[in-house]
Amino acid sequence: MxxxxxxxxxxxxxxxxxxxxxxxxxxxxxxxxxxxxxxxxxxxxxxxxxxxxxxxxxxxxxxxxxxxxxxxxxxxxxxxxxxxxxxxxxSGLNGVVSLAALSSVASIMLPTFISEFRKGRPNVRISVKDGFADEVVRYVRDGQVDFGITSFPKASGQLICEQIAADTLVCICSKSHRFVGLETVSWNDLNGEDFVAFDPLSSVRTCVDRALQIAEIQLGTITQARDVGTVAGLVSADLGISVVPSLVLPMMQFCEITQKKLVSPAVEREIYLVHDPQTPIPP
Incomplete structure (x- = not known):
């Protein structure tokens, strides 16, 4: 047989x-x-x-x-x-889409887009990794995700980076801070102010440090934190002001803080879509 x-x-x-x-x-x-x-x-x-x-x-x-x-x-x-x-x-109606994104992007920007995507593709599973800018790039480079959404994709090598959005930097302070009475805050106004800074691995820290350096601003005492919520809490307790992308403000609503438009100049954090051309993208 x-x-x-x-x-x-x-x-x-x-x-x-x-x-x-x-x-x-x-x-x-x-x-x-x-x-x-x-x-x-x-x-x-x-x-x-x-x-x-x-x-x-x-x-x-x-x-x-x-x-x-x-x-x-x-x-x-x-x-x-x-x-x-x-x-x-x-046909793109089944399978898994995996991506990595900045925490602010993953929690604020992505949910609406994923919801719209799933309406036409209910059988497609979505996997999201959140992390710092360099972590997102590493996830993409190592093939752990199909693509990433990050800011300042340093040392991207063969990765393709396409700007898809930008959010403006704003100043936040406690309800009792002297900035509350100002309509806008300039970078020069930050001179000598105690400051709550993000972790050095954060894309926010990279963007803010660059702007402070260009404006030649000397800060007062710096308190450092990794989490967006922690930064908000420290600012609310009047341990310093901070500068954050407008995209993260919804993640700080639980704290009593005031936001001020930051001018002279207005600075934006650019958001990029990053993918490896050598990694096949699911249909």
């Missing part, structure tokens, strides 16, 4: 078994009855057994045929199901 029975053979066999004859089966398969008969003979020769008892009116399964029918149906169902899943994946 050989193993050269193909899916074409199994489909022909199941059609004859389920329709009780060659005429109806050939019609359902849209092939000539003679071609169908040859196919069944090939199956019986390959398996070295008779699958049907032929009568004048119909064909009846043998014991071997009954066993093969049960197995053939299972094989065809699994194959058809697998191909259906692949077609959904190939």
């Amino acid at each position: 050989s193993n050269n029975v193909t899916l074409r053979h199994l489909r022909a066999f199941v059609a004859v078994a389920e329709r009780g004859g060659y005429t109806a089966a050939a019609r359902s398969l849209n092939i000539a009855q003679s071609a169908l008969s040859r196919t069944i003979v090939e199956v019986e020769e390959e398996l070295d057994t008779r699958l049907f008892e032929r009568t004048t009116r119909r064909v009846v399964l043998t014991a071997s045929g009954e066993q093969l029918l049960m197995n053939a149906r299972r094989v065809l169902e699994e194959f058809d199901s697998a191909m259906s899943r692949f077609q959904l994946y190939h």
Whole structure:
């Protein structure tokens, strides 16, 4: 007994078994009855057994045929199901999309876009990693995600970086700070102020430090924190002012702080879509 029975053979066999004859089966398969008969003979020769008892009116399964029918149906169902899943994946209606993003982007920008995306693709799973700017780049470079959304993609190498958004830097202070009475705050106003700074790994820290250096601002006592909420809490406690991208402000609403437009000059943090051209993107 050989193993050269193909899916074409199994489909022909199941059609004859389920329709009780060659005429109806050939019609359902849209092939000539003679071609169908040859196919069944090939199956019986390959398996070295008779699958049907032929009568004048119909064909009846043998014991071997009954066993093969049960197995053939299972094989065809699994194959058809697998191909259906692949077609959904190939058309972008199934599978997984993985991405990494800055925490502010992941919590503020992305949810609306993901919600819209899922309306037309309910079977696509979304995996989101949040992290600092360099962490996002590393996730993309290491192939852990399909693409990333980050700021200041340093040392990106072969990665493709496309700017997709920008958010303006604003000054935040406590409700009791002297800045509360000002309509706007200039960078020069920050001179000598105690300051709550983000962790050096943060894209916010990179952007703010660059602006402070250009404006030649000397800060007072610096308190450093990693988390957006922690920075907000420290500012609310009047331990210093801070400068943050407008995108993170919704993440600070639990604290009693005041935001002020930061001018002379207005500074933006650029947001980039980053991906590796060597990594295949899911459909």
